[in-house]
Amino acid sequence: MIEDVGTRRFGVALRTRPRNRALLAGVLAGLVLWQLLSLLVGATTSQGQNVVPPLQQVLTTGITGLSHFYKGGWGPETTLQGAEDSVPLAALAVLQNSLATLVRAWAGYLLAVALGLPIGLAVAAVRPLRQAVSGIAGLLRMLPVLAMSPLFALWFGATTTASIAFVTFGAFWVVLLATANAVNSLPAPLTEYPRTLGLTPLQISIRIVLPAILPALRGALMLAAGTAWACVLASELYGIQSGLGWALNQTLLYTLVDQMVVVAGVFAGLSLASLRLVNCVTGRLTGWSE
Amino acid sequence: MNAFEIRGLTVQYQPGITPLKNLDLDVPNGQFLCVLGPSGQGKSTLLRCLAGLLVPTEGVIRAQGKPVEGPDASRGMVFQQDAIPGWLRVRDNVALGSRSTDEQVAHFIRAVGLEGREKDWPRQLSGGMRKRVAIAAVFANDPDILLMDEPFSSLDHLTRTGLHETVLQLWEETGKTIVFVTHDVDEAITLADRIVIVGRGGVRADVPVTFPRPRGENLRMDVDANLLRAALLESLK
Numbered sequence: 001m002i003e004d005v006g007t008r009r010f011g012v013a014l015r016t017r018p019r020n021r022a023l024l025a026g027v028l029a030g031l032v033l034w035q036l037l038s039l040l041v042g043a044t045t046s047q048g049q050n051v052v053p054p055l056q057q058v059l060t061t062g063i064t065g066l067s068h069f070y071k072g073g074w075g076p077e078t079t080l081q082g083a084e085d086s087v088p089l090a091a092l093a094v095l096q097n098s099l100a101t102l103v104r105a106w107a108g109y110l111l112a113v114a115l116g117l118p119i120g121l122a123v124a125a126v127r128p129l130r131q132a133v134s135g136i137a138g139l140l141r142m143l144p145v146l147a148m149s150p151l152f153a154l155w156f157g158a159t160t161t162a163s164i165a166f167v168t169f170g171a172f173w174v175v176l177l178a179t180a181n182a183v184n185s186l187p188a189p190l191t192e193y194p195r196t197l198g199l200t201p202l203q204i205s206i207r208i209v210l211p212a213i214l215p216a217l218r219g220a221l222m223l224a225a226g227t228a229w230a231c232v233l234a235s236e237l238y239g240i241q242s243g244l245g246w247a248l249n250q251t252l253l254y255t256l257v258d259q260m261v262v263v264a265g266v267f268a269g270l271s272l273a274s275l276r277l278v279n280c281v282t283g284r285l286t287g288w289s290e
Numbered sequence: 291m292n293a294f295e296i297r298g299l300t301v302q303y304q305p306g307i308t309p310l311k312n313l314d315l316d317v318p319n320g321q322f323l324c325v326l327g328p329s330g331q332g333k334s335t336l337l338r339c340l341a342g343l344l345v346p347t348e349g350v351i352r353a354q355g356k357p358v359e360g361p362d363a364s365r366g367m368v369f370q371q372d373a374i375p376g377w378l379r380v381r382d383n384v385a386l387g388s389r390s391t392d393e394q395v396a397h398f399i400r401a402v403g404l405e406g407r408e409k410d411w412p413r414q415l416s417g418g419m420r421k422r423v424a425i426a427a428v429f430a431n432d433p434d435i436l437l438m439d440e441p442f443s444s445l446d447h448l449t450r451t452g453l454h455e456t457v458l459q460l461w462e463e464t465g466k467t468i469v470f471v472t473h474d475v476d477e478a479i480t481l482a483d484r485i486v487i488v489g490r491g492g493v494r495a496d497v498p499v500t501f502p503r504p505r506g507e508n509l510r511m512d513v514d515a516n517l518l519r520a521a522l523l524e525s526l527k
Contacts, residue, residue: 189369192367193424196343196363196428197428199386199387212375212377288413289377
């Protein structure tokens with residue numbers, strides 16, 4: 001049997017999704033390294049906690065300590081109402097705050113895509129609009145997006161609306177600019193051909209241009225999802241009383257390093273899962289090109 | 291009525307670059323016209339003007355008596371580059387046009403030899419098959435006129451020969467007017483009723499081709515065909 005060695009090698013070289021075993025090995029190596037660091041680093045916080053707490057502490061008090069982030073309303077009493085720290089209460093706390101963050105991140109991201117795609121198409125088609133937007137984008141590029149977070153809290157208050165608006169703002173520009181660039185990079189016959197078949201400009205935008213740019217847009221949609229997660233974290237640092245960003249900020253305020261590690265791990269897991277989902281969906285939509 | 295009436299057609303991209311200057315040409319309905327010429331002499335520019343994709347600097351083009359003001363479904367075009375959308379399966383590609391009907395789509399898929407491949411993605415097809423998809427899509431949209439811009443220039447000899455037969459068969463079946471741009475003299479002699487050589491801005495030669503069809507390989511041994519080939523090659527210099 002003849003094996004296409006070139007293709008196989010190329011396939012391996014281009015593999016971006018680590019095999020499960022490799023992923024597991026990486027996680028285990030990280031945990032071992034963490035444990036070693038906790039033994040080597042002796043510095044403590046003002047609360048007397050090791051700045052690199054050992055794994056057994058992270059997996060015990062780091063988890064149960066999250067119970068006080070549970071805000072009630074789902075049945076069990078809160079720690080403020082007298083409940084003791086426990087794993088189930090901590091699980092509820094993680095679930096409650098994860099949901100809040102997930103809703104903000106995904107609502108903002110989907111809104112950014114829903115706005116960025118059509119406006120990007122319009123920007124690519126209308127030269128004055130393109131010039132105007134490139135001017136604004138050039139200005140905004142000089143400003144770190146995350147630095148705008150307090151401004152949104154000021155404008156919209158410490159609300160979920162502010163958080164969603166900020167996430168939308170952060171991810172919108174990524175989608176918009178990538179869409180406009182992708183449209184401008186399309187070969188001319190791809191849009192001229194349907195014109196000679198009698199398709200209207202709207203039909204060409206929806207049936208031809210949008211699917212044609214998706215492969216080029218896939219990376220930008222992933223980047224926008226990453227930006228959305230960075231933005232949601234930043235937005236939850238200012239005044240909002242829920243979400244993983246808020247919980248993380250609280251652990252920082254009280255230097256509860258073991259809890260901080262757990263919250264950061266949950267956040268990283270959720271953002272990674274979200275990126276995987278975006279990758280999977282865009283992969284399915286662009287399956288024709290592979 | 292002529293399929294095309296072209297009067298005083300001038301296209302100037304910038305001062306000093308004028309591929310077409312004051313070109314006049316009539317194309318009768320049902321004719322298979324081949325536009326021949328060296329590279330960069332305005333063949334594709336002429337075709338883009340006929341399609342309505344390029345607005346001429348001066349002059350008037352009438353298609354079926356109406357001024358050409360932009361692209362529309364009455365003038366279908368097969369491009370030199372691969373232009374069929376890769377995300378549409380063969381059947382959806384052939385059905386892309388605004389005028390196409392299910393019957394027409396099925397008929398032309400059969401006619402170009404793609405029956406059984408309706409659900410394939412374009413990436414699963416060879417270059418020649420993708421050209422067949424483009425040809426079927428244009429015919430299925432039932433245009434009055436077909437414009438073909440060096441559609442087979444990137445294909446091998448055998449594939450080209452097969453596509454020549456397909457195009458001629460469809461042309462004879464539908465009676466459409468075809469304007470076919472090529473730089474290949476043999477391709478023009480094989481296909482055309484009439485060959486127009488475009489160069490130095492205008493029409494340098496206008497030659498009827500009256501050899502009986504099917505022409506094919508036996509035309510290579512024909513004395514008159516070889517004389518015509520020699521004359522055309524001389525005109526191209």
